[in-house]
Amino acid sequence: EVAFYEDGEPIIDGESGDLRFRIRTAPHDRFKREGNDLHATITITLVQALVGFEKTIKHLDDHLVDISSKGITKPKEVKKFKGEGMPLHFSNKKGDLYVTFEVLFPTSLTEDQKTKIKAILELRSNYILTGHVKQEEITDKTNHEEFGLLHSPWKEIIHYWFKYILPYMA
Incomplete structure (x- = not known):
């Protein structure tokens, strides 16, 4: 509510009243x-x-x-x-x-897509478990190039994702 004091209608033989607006957001x-x-x-x-x-x-x-x-x-x-x-x-x-x-998310995946996604995610997990990159570094940093993640299996993961999975997602 917004009030404009003494800007309203004057009372007969008296002072002006207050003008009040109530604002509602659409x-x-x-x-x-x-x-x-x-x-x-x-x-x-x-x-x-x-x-x-x-x-x-x-x-x-x-x-x-x-x-x-x-x-x-x-x-x-x-x-x-x-x-x-x-x-x-x-x-x-x-x-x-x-x-x-x-x-x-996609509404459905073919068995082939499921197999490829699983392979990609397992490849990522195996790469992390070998000690090349610590799990915290991957989740806490956004610049994955700093950790060589666009080389060796990551380059292949990205290639598979764009070639075999992305085209079939609805």
């Missing part, structure tokens, strides 16, 4: 408002969740917000974009934008 297709923060849910593919993606979303004032990711994005993961929310009243500051990522 629902939006993409954004939900909580105070000065905005929340949005974005759907990405399983491949995008695993290898990263480049994506922008159009904000309420039509400027683009880069929500790209270079690493793995987990289902229901929430990323905060500072200062991309609604303006704070009587301030230059803004709230934040929180984006929740939904991951679109």
